[in-house]
Amino acid sequence: MPFSLLPKTIVPALPDLTPRKLGLMGVQVLMLDFDNTVVPYTNDLPSPAIRAWLRTMDRAGVQLCVVSNSKKDRVKQFCAQWNLPCYTHCRKPSTRGLQQAAQSLGVRPEDCALAGDQIFTDTLAANRAGMRSILVKPIHLHTPWLWLRHLLEQPFIFIAKRRNAL
Numbered sequence: 091m092p093f094s095l096l097p098k099t100i101v102p103a104l105p106d107l108t109p110r111k112l113g114l115m116g117v118q119v120l121m122l123d124f125d126n127t128v129v130p131y132t133n134d135l136p137s138p139a140i141r142a143w144l145r146t147m148d149r150a151g152v153q154l155c156v157v158s159n160s161k162k163d164r165v166k167q168f169c170a171q172w173n174l175p176c177y178t179h180c181r182k183p184s185t186r187g188l189q190q191a192a193q194s195l196g197v198r199p200e201d202c203a204l205a206g207d208q209i210f211t212d213t214l215a216a217n218r219a220g221m222r223s224i225l226v227k228p229i230h231l232h233t234p235w236l237w238l239r240h241l242l243e244q245p246f247i248f249i250a251k252r253r254n255a256l
């Protein structure tokens with residue numbers, strides 16, 4: 091289980107992950123972090139672009155699920171509304187929640203990717219679990235703490251971008 095803070099793939103937002111791109115990456119299940127990846131912390135309404143993307147993925151038959159550290163009902167309510175398998179209390183960067191999700195969906199970790207906005211939880215958990223780590227930009231940094239954490243992530247983003255460009 092490699093300890094790496096470098097995302098394998100970096101995209102601006104979820105809609106950049108098209109069914110075709112995911113197919114080329116060999117991704118069978120795309121796991122999604124919830125807060126600041128699908129919706130901002132401050133509301134439960136996905137943007138029109140995210141809603142369109144969720145419908146596109148559904149039509150294309152791409153299996154999605156949500157893997158969140160949150161314990162809040164808002165995650166479950168969202169998943170029920172969009173008919174997505176929902177795994178909460180995942181405790182990323184622990185790999186246990188991701189492994190349980192992969193197991194219950196009947197896929198190997200290496201056939202999964204996890205898209206999330208945080209290096210120290212999402213990227214690290216995906217890499218440790220042997221899944222493809224995909225970093226997206228946080229939707230909205232609404233507190234100084236989120237800004238600070240995002241600042242601390244910058245060196246890893248810089249190195250990953252350089253490495254991925256080679």
Ligand SMILES: [Mg+2]
Nearest residue numbers: 123125126207
């Ligand atoms: Mg997040």
